Amino acid sequence: MSTVTQFNFEPLSDIMVTQRRDFALADKDLCDPQNAVALVDGEYTVINDSYKLVRATNIAAVGNAATQHSYPLFAERGRTDIRAMADKKMPIIFMGDFEADTRIFNAAVVVGSGAAITFAGQPLKVATITIGSRNYSGLVGHGGAADASPIVGRVTRLPAVNGGKLRYVKASHI
Amino acid sequence: MLNELFTQKLSSADGKEKLAEYGGSYIRDRLREVSFVRKIIPPEQVTRADCQRSVNHDTLVKIVDVEPKSRAMAMSFRGQPTARFIRGPRAEIAFFTISSEMFQKTEQELLAYEMPITKIIEENSVKDIQEIEDREFIIHVEAAIQALQKEANGGIATALNWSQLTGAGVVEFSALKGELARSAGADDATVRPLQRPDVVNLFKSLDGKRLRCERLLFTEVDWDDILQWTVEDFGDRIQSETTVDGYKYNTLLGRPYVRTIKTDILRPGNVYAFTKPEFFGKFFVLNNTKFYIDKIANTITFQSWEDIGMSIINVAACKKLELYSGDANPTTDANALLTNFVPSDEDQLGAVNNRVDQGLKFPQISQF
Numbered sequence: 291m292s293t294v295t296q297f298n299f300e301p302l303s304d305i306m307v308t309q310r311r312d313f314a315l316a317d318k319d320l321c322d323p324q325n326a327v328a329l330v331d332g333e334y335t336v337i338n339d340s341y342k343l344v345r346a347t348n349i350a351a352v353g354n355a356a357t358q359h360s361y362p363l364f365a366e367r368g369r370t371d372i373r374a375m376a377d378k379k380m381p382i383i384f385m386g387d388f389e390a391d392t393r394i395f396n397a398a399v400v401v402g403s404g405a406a407i408t409f410a411g412q413p414l415k416v417a418t419i420t421i422g423s424r425n426y427s428g429l430v431g432h433g434g435a436a437d438a439s440p441i442v443g444r445v446t447r448l449p450a451v452n453g454g455k456l457r458y459v460k461a462s463h464i
Numbered sequence: 465m466l467n468e469l470f471t472q473k474l475s476s477a478d479g480k481e482k483l484a485e486y487g488g489s490y491i492r493d494r495l496r497e498v499s500f501v502r503k504i505i506p507p508e509q510v511t512r513a514d515c516q517r518s519v520n521h522d523t524l525v526k527i528v529d530v531e532p533k534s535r536a537m538a539m540s541f542r543g544q545p546t547a548r549f550i551r552g553p554r555a556e557i558a559f560f561t562i563s564s565e566m567f568q569k570t571e572q573e574l575l576a577y578e579m580p581i582t583k584i585i586e587e588n589s590v591k592d593i594q595e596i597e598d599r600e601f602i603i604h605v606e607a608a609i610q611a612l613q614k615e616a617n618g619g620i621a622t623a624l625n626w627s628q629l630t631g632a633g634v635v636e637f638s639a640l641k642g643e644l645a646r647s648a649g650a651d652d653a654t655v656r657p658l659q660r661p662d663v664v665n666l667f668k669s670l671d672g673k674r675l676r677c678e679r680l681l682f683t684e685v686d687w688d689d690i691l692q693w694t695v696e697d698f699g700d701r702i703q704s705e706t707t708v709d710g711y712k713y714n715t716l717l718g719r720p721y722v723r724t725i726k727t728d729i730l731r732p733g734n735v736y737a738f739t740k741p742e743f744f745g746k747f748f749v750l751n752n753t754k755f756y757i758d759k760i761a762n763t764i765t766f767q768s769w770e771d772i773g774m775s776i777i778n779v780a781a782c783k784k785l786e787l788y789s790g791d792a793n794p795t796t797d798a799n800a801l802l803t804n805f806v807p808s809d810e811d812q813l814g815a816v817n818n819r820v821d822q823g824l825k826f827p828q829i830s831q832f
Contacts, residue, residue, distance in 0.1 A: 296520050323520075366521040370558035374773060376603035377810065 291396070292454060294421050298393040299332030299362060301383075302457070308386030310364055312379035316342040321378050323368025327424065330367045332394035334360040334416040334427045334442065335382055343380055347418045349425040355401050355439045356416035356427070362390070362442075362460075387462055389446060391455040394428035396421065397448075401430050403437040407456065410446060414458055415439040429456060490579040493818050499594035500724045501601035504679050504738050505747040505774070515559070515750070525556040526773060528746055555777045559750050562596045563769035564589035571762045582766065589768045590753055595814070599729045599807045601747075601774060605736060606806070608779035609638040610793060623798035625651040626789035639784040639792075640669060648789035653804040655733035656787045657689035658682075660697045663717055666737045669783040677737040677783075680721040685732040686787065687723045690716070728808040728815070734792075735785040744781040748773040 301308075315321060316338055320329045327349060329335075334346035336358055346360035361382040365372060372380055396419035397407035404415060413432035416439075418425050432441050447457035515524040532552035537545055567585055574581070614621050616637030626648045628634045629641060643665075644656035663680070670677040690711060695703040705712070714720060719737075724730050738744055751771040758765050776782065791798040792805035819825070 369521050370518060370523040370525050370556070371560040374558035374560040374775075376600045 292393045292421050294393055298330055299390055301388050301390045303389040308388050309384045310381045311384040312381050313343040314377040314379050316344045318378040321372045328367050329363055331363055331365055332392040333363045335363055336360045346416045346427045349418045352418050352420050353401050354418040359440050360416050387460055389459040391457050393455055394426050395456040396430055399430050403433040405431040405433045407431040412445045413441040414443045416442055493816055495725050496591040497725050499597045500722050501598050503722045505741045505745055507747045507749045510748045510750055525558045526748055528555050557746055557773040557775040559771050559773040561769050561771050562593045564592055564767055566767045568765050593770055602729055602807050604776050605782050608776040608782055609784050612638040612779055621795035623791040623793055623796040625791040625798055627651050642785055642787040645787055645789040651790045651799040653788050653790050653801045658686050662785055666785045670737055673780055675739045675743055675781055677719055678740045679738045680719055681736040682723050683727050683730050683732045684723050684725045686735060728813055731805050733787040737783045739781040744778055745776040
């Protein structure tokens with residue numbers, strides 16, 4: 291089981307080759323650090339029909355899997371630059387390839403046709419997971435050909451040999 | 465020619481400097497205007513040393529002290545005053561960035577322009593950035609006004625429209641309707657002309673709270689209605705002057721005012737009143753507008769940005785006059801007319817007026 295801290299998502303590759311874009315939150319309260327379901331860095335998000343940012347999955351119930359391509363949040367909980375803006379925009383890694391360490395994952399859980407995270411190179415998908423006492427939109431193992439969920443990355447280093455963090459790569463060819 | 469010079473300069477060793485040259489003539493699409501928030505809360509330059517870091521992330525805030533409470537009392541020769549353990553509230557003002565788009569063009573395509581397109585964009589970017597300053601300001605002001613409206617209505621978000629004013633009732637604490645909107649007979653988005661009593665009532669909404677209205681903010685559209693004021697409003701002399709020269713004084717009924725053409729940010733029908741900035745809020749500039757330009761191979765990239773913080777600290781120091789009869793409370797939106805009254809989305813600002821791309825110019829001549 292991972293542990294959520296102040297910093298949960300750390301890129302390990304050059305971020306200059308990615309496109310980091312700010313999108314206004316559909317629910318502005320999610321940038322409030324006092325909110326029980328505040329967004330944290332490394333959670334996955336999607337852009338809704340209003341061109342606004344929402345969680346990739348409904349976190350009301352564990353096991354909801356993302357059904358469309360989603361993007362990792364690149365902003366820690368409660369950042370004041372985000373809260374200072376009228377539109378409460380949060381940055382996501384919108385385009386481009388990267389490698390990152392994340393704490394927002396659950397290696398053991400199996401969602402739908404997925405699989406537990408057990409080997410480097412394994413594909414990853416996004417689903418609602420529980421870490422500690424609350425739910426997040428985070429990474430879980432993808433089941434391969436039988437799994438219809440979008441693949442958002444592949445494992446490059448397992449948590450057991452990476453200080454409890456999951457290292458993964460998002461590349462255009464996966 | 466300038467564009468050619470532009471690309472040559474970028475290719476030289478010291479070429480990544482701003483080009484000062486200006487030339488050419490071109491048709492402008494719309495008027496641009498400097499920020500109005502800077503006339504209401506003059507920006508103060510701050511440095512990193514003035515700010516506080518966060519222990520939770522890499523952002524900065526500046527902490528501003530707010531006046532502590534104190535009072536005096538009448539007492540007998542033998543009595544003693546009540547004590548007050550002093551405490552002054554503090555407010556954090558966070559910084560964020562306002563940036564232009566990242567503009568890109570190849571040097572070959574730049575040669576196809578006679579107007580100094582890069583220079584024009586650079587200069588317009590400063591005003592584009594200031595437009596966003598204004599939009600942020602108006603949204604924050606509106607939030608402050610609605611917060612006190614809600615408080616004054618018993619903590620319940622209550623519609624402020626003709627129906628409510630003539631029906632169940634609503635307290636007009638921070639927002640009030642104009643005289644003509646009160647007698648509209650329906651809830652609609654029609655902007656009624658500004659009347660002299662409207663302005664006085666707006667003054668009184670601040671002046672009656674031991675504050676003083678020191679600045680009015682109008683759209684140019686609402687301002688134009690002042691030119692319709694009659695001899696009974698203006699008096700003989702001013703009416704004569706206004707008829708010939710327009711209203712040319714810096715104050716209206718003794719108070720300074722700011723006019724804006726940005727009707728997609730400050731929507732017509734909304735008139736705001738503010739106190740002096742020391743009673744109201746802060747506008748800090750951490751980094752003045754910076755301009756970045758680079759050329760990689762034949763592609764030129766440029767961008768400008770600034771880092772600012774602004775905050776409405778005393779929410780009672782701004783009031784609003786609504787010249788329409790519909791509800792503009794974002795929480796209730798009782799008449800589903802809100803989009804008429806609130807600032808447009810960022811990406812909708814500065815809609816293009818001309819239709820040249822669609823072939824609308826007359827006579828319609830094109831070479832082939």
